[in-house]
Amino acid sequence: MKTHVQARINGEEVEFLCEPSQSLLEVLRDVLGLTGAKEGCNNGNCGACNVILDGRLVNSCLVLGVETQGSEIATVEGMAADGRLHPLQQRFLEEAALQCGICTPGFLVSARALLDVHPHPTEQQARQWLAGNLCRCTGYDKIVRAVIGTADGGR
Amino acid sequence: MRESDGVIPAHRARFPGSKTVTDTKTRKYQVIGTRPIRHDGVDKVTGRARYGADIHLPGTLYGKVLRSPHAHARIRSIDTSKAEALPGVKAVATAKDQPALADKIADLGEAVMNLRDLATNVLAVGKVLYHGHAVAAVAATSLEIAEEAIALIEVDYEVLPPVLSVEAAMQPDAPLLHPTLTTRSLGQQSETPSNIASHSKIKKGDVDAGFSQSAVIVEREFKTSPVHQGYIEPHTVTAQWSEDGSLTLWLSTQGAFSVRDQIAELLKIPVSQIRVVPLEIGGGFGGKIQVYLEPVAAVLAKKAGRPVKMTMTRAEVFMGTGPTSGSTIRLKMGASQDGRLMAAQAYLAYEAGAYPGSPVGAGSMCMLAPYNIENVQIDAYDVVVNKPKAAAYRAPGATNAAFASESVIDEICERLEMDPLEFRLKNGAKEGDRRADGPVFPRIGYLETLEAAKAHPHYSAPLTRSDDSDGRKYGRGVASGFWMNYGGQSTAYASVNSDGTINLVEGSTDIGGTRASSAMQCAETLGLASEDVKPVVADTGSIGYTEVTGGSRTTFATGWACFEAAQDVKRQMTERAARLLKISPDDLDLAGGVFTSKKDSEKSIGFKEVAARLGETGGPVVGRATVQPKGVGVAFATHVVDVAVDPETGKTDILRYTAVQDVGRAIHPSYVEGQMQGGVAQGVGWALNEEYYYDDGGRLLNASFLDYRMPTCLDLPMIDTVIVEVPNPGHPFGVRGVGEVPIVPPPAAIANAIYHAIGTRMNVLPMSPREVLEATGQLD
Numbered sequence: 001m002k003t004h005v006q007a008r009i010n011g012e013e014v015e016f017l018c019e020p021s022q023s024l025l026e027v028l029r030d031v032l033g034l035t036g037a038k039e040g041c042n043n044g045n046c047g048a049c050n051v052i053l054d055g056r057l058v059n060s061c062l063v064l065g066v067e068t069q070g071s072e073i074a075t076v077e078g079m080a081a082d083g084r085l086h087p088l089q090q091r092f093l094e095e096a097a098l099q100c101g102i103c104t105p106g107f108l109v110s111a112r113a114l115l116d117v118h119p120h121p122t123e124q125q126a127r128q129w130l131a132g133n134l135c136r137c138t139g140y141d142k143i144v145r146a147v148i149g150t151a152d153g154g155r
Numbered sequence: 156m157r158e159s160d161g162v163i164p165a166h167r168a169r170f171p172g173s174k175t176v177t178d179t180k181t182r183k184y185q186v187i188g189t190r191p192i193r194h195d196g197v198d199k200v201t202g203r204a205r206y207g208a209d210i211h212l213p214g215t216l217y218g219k220v221l222r223s224p225h226a227h228a229r230i231r232s233i234d235t236s237k238a239e240a241l242p243g244v245k246a247v248a249t250a251k252d253q254p255a256l257a258d259k260i261a262d263l264g265e266a267v268m269n270l271r272d273l274a275t276n277v278l279a280v281g282k283v284l285y286h287g288h289a290v291a292a293v294a295a296t297s298l299e300i301a302e303e304a305i306a307l308i309e310v311d312y313e314v315l316p317p318v319l320s321v322e323a324a325m326q327p328d329a330p331l332l333h334p335t336l337t338t339r340s341l342g343q344q345s346e347t348p349s350n351i352a353s354h355s356k357i358k359k360g361d362v363d364a365g366f367s368q369s370a371v372i373v374e375r376e377f378k379t380s381p382v383h384q385g386y387i388e389p390h391t392v393t394a395q396w397s398e399d400g401s402l403t404l405w406l407s408t409q410g411a412f413s414v415r416d417q418i419a420e421l422l423k424i425p426v427s428q429i430r431v432v433p434l435e436i437g438g439g440f441g442g443k444i445q446v447y448l449e450p451v452a453a454v455l456a457k458k459a460g461r462p463v464k465m466t467m468t469r470a471e472v473f474m475g476t477g478p479t480s481g482s483t484i485r486l487k488m489g490a491s492q493d494g495r496l497m498a499a500q501a502y503l504a505y506e507a508g509a510y511p512g513s514p515v516g517a518g519s520m521c522m523l524a525p526y527n528i529e530n531v532q533i534d535a536y537d538v539v540v541n542k543p544k545a546a547a548y549r550a551p552g553a554t555n556a557a558f559a560s561e562s563v564i565d566e567i568c569e570r571l572e573m574d575p576l577e578f579r580l581k582n583g584a585k586e587g588d589r590r591a592d593g594p595v596f597p598r599i600g601y602l603e604t605l606e607a608a609k610a611h612p613h614y615s616a617p618l619t620r621s622d623d624s625d626g627r628k629y630g631r632g633v634a635s636g637f638w639m640n641y642g643g644q645s646t647a648y649a650s651v652n653s654d655g656t657i658n659l660v661e662g663s664t665d666i667g668g669t670r671a672s673s674a675m676q677c678a679e680t681l682g683l684a685s686e687d688v689k690p691v692v693a694d695t696g697s698i699g700y701t702e703v704t705g706g707s708r709t710t711f712a713t714g715w716a717c718f719e720a721a722q723d724v725k726r727q728m729t730e731r732a733a734r735l736l737k738i739s740p741d742d743l744d745l746a747g748g749v750f751t752s753k754k755d756s757e758k759s760i761g762f763k764e765v766a767a768r769l770g771e772t773g774g775p776v777v778g779r780a781t782v783q784p785k786g787v788g789v790a791f792a793t794h795v796v797d798v799a800v801d802p803e804t805g806k807t808d809i810l811r812y813t814a815v816q817d818v819g820r821a822i823h824p825s826y827v828e829g830q831m832q833g834g835v836a837q838g839v840g841w842a843l844n845e846e847y848y849y850d851d852g853g854r855l856l857n858a859s860f861l862d863y864r865m866p867t868c869l870d871l872p873m874i875d876t877v878i879v880e881v882p883n884p885g886h887p888f889g890v891r892g893v894g895e896v897p898i899v900p901p902p903a904a905i906a907n908a909i910y911h912a913i914g915t916r917m918n919v920l921p922m923s924p925r926e927v928l929e930a931t932g933q934l935d
Contacts, residue, residue, distance in 0.1 A: 021299070035209035036202020038437070040387040041469040045860035048387055076202040089200040093192045096825035099667040099833060101199035102206060102388045102437025123873075131869040134860060136385045136438050137667060138829055139836030140868035 007068045009034070010078025018065040024058075025049045027065035028075065036076040036105045040134065047133035048106040050113075051075050057113040059132075076105035079112065088112060088150050097146035099137035107133050111147045120151050186678045187888055190825045191685040193671040199435070206435045207391035207407030208466050215393065216245055216294040218455050218465035219301035220448070221308050222475060223283035223290055226317035226541040226853025227330065230281060230290065230310060237307040238293055243300035246458035247308075248451060249291045250278040254423045261417060268445065268544070270420050272510035276544055277421065277450050283312070284332055284509035285543050286854045287474025289447070294455040294463045317541040317853035321483050321504040324350035324538045332509065332539045350539045352511030357519055357533040359591045365498025365530030369489025371570045376485045377559045379920040380846035381478040381506065384548045385837070385865050388437020389472045394452035395462035401428045402453055407436040409443045409664060410703030415695050421450045432694040433664045436704075440837070441547030442476055444703050473858035477546020478847055480505040480513040484559040494573050496564075496582045498530040499523055503556065505537060508544040513537045514552030517639075520592045521899070522556035524637040525601055525791060526564075526582045531591040541853050547705065549834065550638040550895035554841060554902060558920060561634035561903030566916065575633050575907075576609045576793070600817030600881030601635070601791035607877050608633065608793045613813040618797060627799040629810070630912025635793045636899025640892035641706025642787045646699030647716035649677060649688075649724050649778040655748075655763030656687045657724070661713050662701030665692055667833075667894065668826035669709040675822050676714040676888060680721035681762070682748050699781055707790065707892025710822055711883075716782045718887050723778030731772040732765045786885015790896035792816040794835070798908040802931070805924030807843055807909060813875040814900075819883040819891030831897045832874040838901025840866045846921050 002017040009032070018027050025042070028034040028051070037060055040046035044059040051060045052074040079086040088111050091097070098104045107130065114121060114129040121129065126147050127140075135143060198204040235247045259270045274280075279290050291308050295301040318324045318332065331348050338345045340354040366372060392406040402424070408414050411431040419426045436443065448465040456463040467475065485502040501522060505513035519535040545551075568575045583602050589595045608614055618629050650658040659677050663669055674688040681688075701713065725745060732750035733740040736758050743750045750765065752758035769776055797811040814831045821827040844864040848857040857863045882889025906917045915930050928934050 019299075029209075030211070033211075034202075035205070038206070038388065039208065039466075040389070040437075041860045043469070043859065043861075045469075046387055076200075080201050085197070085200065089197075092200050093196040096190065096193070096668070096823075096829055098196070098199055099826070099829050100386075100388070100436060100438045101195075101204060102386075102435075104199055105202045108200060127868045131867040134387055134865060134867060136387055136440075136837065136865065137833045139832035139834075139866075139874050140871055141832045141874045142825070142829060144868060144873070 003066045005066060005069050007071050007073055009073045010075060020064065020066050022065045023061050024051070024063040024065050024068055025060040028060060034075055034077055038102055038105060047110060048103055050106040050109045050133065052109060052113055057110055076108050079108060088147070091146045091150040095142045095146040095149060097138065097142040103133060103135045107135070107143055114147065115151055121148065123148060184679055185682065186675045186685050187820065187822050188824065190823060191671065193668050194674055194690050195665060195670055204435045206388060206437050207405065210393055210405050210434060212393060212395060212462045215462045215464045216296060216459055217298040217301045218292055218294045218452055218463045219298070219305050220289045220451065220471070221291040221305040222471070223279065223286060223288040225283055225312055225314050226286045227315040228283050228312040229315060230279060230283060231313055232311045233291055234309040235291060238304040241300065241304045241307060243296040244293055244304045245296065245461065246294040246455045247291065248278070248454045248458065250275065250280045252454045253278060253421065253450065259420070261420065268510065268512050273417065273445065274421050276510060277447060285541050287471070287543065288509065289451070289475060292451045292455060294459050318350060319540055319542070319849055319853050321506055321538045321540065324540050325504065332541065336511065336539065351536055352507060352539055353537040355516055355519070355535045357531060357592045360530035362498045362500045362530045362532045366489045368491065369497045370492040371567055372487065372489040373563050373566045374487035375563055375918055376483070377918045379482045379555050379558065381481045381542060382841050382845045382847070383473055383478040383863065384440035384442040386438025386440060386442060389467040389469060390443065390448055390476060391466040392449045392452045393462055393464040394449070394456040396457050401430065403430045403432060404449055404453070405432045405434060406449065407443060408433050409436065409439040409666065409705050411662065411664065411695050412700055413444055413703050414446055414449060417446045418449060418453060422453060430694060430696045433692065436664050436666055439666055439704070440549045441551060441705055444705060445477060445546050447476055469860060470858040473863060474855055475543065477508065477544050479548035479551060480507065480545045480555065482506065482555045484555065486559045486563050488563045488567060490567050490571065494571055494578050494581050496526055496528045499528050501533040503533065503535045505552065505555065506540045506542060506545065507537050508542045509539060510544045511537055511539060513545050514547065518552030518556040521553040521637050521639065522560050524590050525579070525584055525635045527584055527588050528591065542847065549837065549898045553636065553638055553899045554838065557634065557636050557899045558902045558906065561900065562906050562916065562918070565632065565907040565910065576605050579635055580605050598881065598884050599789060599791065600879050603879045603881050604791050604793040604815045604817050607879050608795055608813070608815045611795065611813055611815070611877060613795050613811060613875065627801050628912040629797065629799050630908040630910065631795065631797050632904045632907030632911060633793065633795050634900035634904035634907060635791065636896050638707065638790045638896040638899060640711070640787050640790055641708045642784045643702035643706065643708050643712055644781065644783045645701045645713040645716040646781045647713065647720040647779070648698065649717070649720040651724060651728065651766050651769065651776040653767050653769070655766040656689060657681065657683065659688050659690045659717060660693050660698055661690065661717060662693055662698040663704045663709045663713040666704055667830060668823060669704065669713065672710040672822040672826065673714050673717040677717040677721040680718050681725060682745060707894040711787065711886060711890045711892050712782055712784055714822065714890060715784050715887060716780045719780030719782060720778040723780060724776060727776045727778065728762065728765055731769065731776065732760050734772045735760055735765065735768065784885065786883065788819045788883025788885055788891030790817065790891050790893065792896045792900055794900040794904045796904045796908050798905060798912055800909055800912045800927065802913060805927035807905070807922060807927065809839055809872060811872055813877065814897055815877040815879060816893065816897060817879045817881050817891065818893045819886065820880055820889035821878050822888065822890065824878060827878060827893050828876045830894045831876045834895070834897025835874050835901055836866050836871060838898045839871060839905065841920060842902040842905040842922055844921050844923055
């Protein structure tokens with residue numbers, strides 16, 4: 001029997017039906033059509049599914065859809081606004097901080113959460129914060145540069 | 156095409172001595188060498204880009220595979236009746252739903268496989284050959300029901316003893332994986348069933364004579380484990396049949412046409428009835444060429460009469476796809492007192508996995524390619540074991556071999572008290588030298604990478620930190636690497652839009668920015684800006700035949716096709732401009748987006764204006780090209796790495812890494828740097844942590860990202876890159892493939908650095924903390 005859930009995603013009221021066993025990742029991708037969050041491992045080890053839930057960075061594969069009743073969820077789809085890219089997104093493009101791009105939504109969400117807490121992270125702080133996001137293409141160099149560069153450039 | 160166009164016709168390219176082609180004073184590129192934003196970038200940073208699993212067709216069923224819990228077993232029977240009876244299950248498939256196939260070799264980019272082996276790997280016939288081997292599949296109305304259904308399939312197995320190493324597999328009384336497999340040794344097929352699928356040999360000169368002339372001889376044995384490509388996106392496919400008998404597949408793949416060919420062969424249907432639509436791909440590295448789920452999804456979709464979507468879990472990716480080979484390598488090398496390599500003798504035995512076809516041949520070709528050695532003998536063995544069939548992984552076979560050769564050379568250098576870069580300069584290959592496996596090198600840039608590494612501040616920087624009271628040991632290592640790269644077939648179409656921009660259609664899925672490098676080569680040729688060329692990656696119904704995105708071929712070959720298509724556009728547009736100006740096309744030059752008469756500079760017309768008036772001058776302009784280029788440029792790299800080893804825990808940290816590589820010509824330097832950095836990162840993981848970890852029964856124990864430990868950003872420093880450009884005379888812009896060679900040096904470079912830190916030579920990969928402690932005698 002599906003559960004009815006009401007939440008806010010990227011500032012918009014949404015409501016959806018889901019099985020109690022479905023993760024927030026499944027809800028986002030398969031119920032709501034928000035395919036920006038990706039499934040890389042489905043057990044919290046790669047960060048490709050990261051979203052911000054009530055101000056907290058989480059693996060959406062480890063959150064149940066039914067747990068988000070009344071919550072505020074921010075996904076990659078909410079980062080660009082008014083026809084303009086978020087500074088992190090712009091910087092990722094300029095620094096070539098993506099190759100296949102599958103990890104990019106997760107990194108962007110994580111980086112956004114990082115800059116909310118540490119507006120001017122050191123390289124070490126950035127690497128520690130982003131260690132939960134796996135990338136297999138870039139070796140992380142350009143990603144870290146893009147994140148630190150965005151912070152230095154202001155938000 | 157004329158020299159004044161700014162490109163060198165490949166067939167006329169001749170470059171004397173060591174002068175580089177691209178003297179920047181004479182060779183000015185407007186677009187090539189710049190760093191524009193990639194054309195698909197905005198979609199990828201906003202989450203709009205559609206990857207394989209992001210598609211959802213109405214009425215889709217979910218497919219799930221039942222996999223073997225045993226590493227080696229006979230299948231006595233499969234009973235799917237309970238699964239079929241479960242409400243919500245719409246189709247069930249086993250191998251009997253696939254046509255029986257004869258022996259035929261399939262070309263899978265940088266791997267080859269017998270089609271019958273490919274089919275039985277997709278769904279097992281008679282035996283299961285590795286933990287995770289697919290046995291049956293179901294399609295149901297939800298993933299949950301599909302998972303429940305496969306648990307209801309009853310398989311009666313007769314468990315057999317597994318073979319889990321080349322040593323075990325090569326014993327005369329070893330259990331046999333394939334009762335009809337015999338060894339193809341040096342061109343002759345033997346009669347005796349064996350787990351050794353093939354033996355090949357490279358021989359040059361007389362190694363015994365060479366060793367007798369050597370002042371220093373080093374002989375070592377090395378072992379490596381299977382490692383996985385580790386792409387973050389699992390395999391996924393959606394299959395749908397039409398009532399006209401045609402099949403469409405939406406998926407992530409490195410080669411839409413390769414998938415089409417494989418499906419045509421496996422399901423025995425004409426290629427014209429199959430359309431493969433490649434969506435964006437989340438990493439491949441060679442592992443997304445061979446089919447796994449695709450034929451199964453097609454069979455289920457046909458039976459169910461509805462689209463079927465199948466996506467692997469992460470555990471299935473590790474268990475059911477293709478890591479690269481584990482290996483045993485024995486290498487003996489000798490050098491004269493003055494530091495000349497005299498002889499090299501190697502034994503390479505690579506695990507092919509469950510079916511023949513490891514990259515041992517490529518490994519043997521690449522192992523010693525950077526060096527001039529008069530006397531070489533390499534014996535290479537392809538051996539089946541009860542592990543997943545090895546698939547291509549970035550320079551397949553070369554990293555294993557370089558781990559051995561670059562470590563032994565380091566040891567020789569130490570014995571001779573020679574600087575390791577000086578030694579390589581003395582023995583390094585250059586234009587005109589012949590590789591042990593036969594080819595003569597055209598213009599190459601290996602020595603240039605050594606010089607650049609030597610000149611880099613990293614090489615002369617002090618090693619120990621001012622505060623080394625933390626008890627760690629510091630060391631620096633170097634290693635070189637070689638990969639031959641691949642040419643292959645590509646097609647491109649370039650249509651002129653009425654606003655003077657170009658629609659560029661090509662067939663190479665974009666894993667690392669190749670849409671941009673293709674568009675840039677087209678733009679350069681026409682004097683347009685990068686953003687005025689709109690690249691599209693098309694499906695098999697919309698573009699001519701194009702081989703896989705792999706083999707470091709895309710910027711080289713597909714870029715070449717885009718260059719040729721642009722030349723075709725240029726010819727046609729020149730004619731149209733001439734028609735509008737009422738002069739001869741031979742009188743016109745195109746520069747800076749303007750056609751100008753050579754005889755009267757007042758007579759001119761812009762490219763955009765010509766484009767706006769195509770209807771007046773004869774209709775649409777579409778340029779097209781197909782290529783199968785011969786002038787493949789090989790790739791060399793030299794890496795320098797500093798490590799810190801904690802002698803108590805055995806943990807190695809990478810402190811500093813510099814990767815030098817001859818790229819020929821960097822079309823988009825940021826993405827070239829990205830390839831170098833990504834290859835290094837994978838090499839670091841291979842060196843320090845990654846391995847397939849099995850129990851005695853052949854069950855894979857670490858099929859998750861938690862326990863299959865790939866580097867995180869906390870495990871790596873910034874990775875410095877040095878792009879060396881010794882242009883490939885075989886390509887219009889001098890391009891060499893760049894994607895693969897950067898994974899070749901890291902394990903050896905790190906092993907050498909660890910040696911210089913702690914005084915112990917590592918000969919096993921990964922050099923995990925446990926291995927370091929064991930090698931230094933600190934365990935039991």
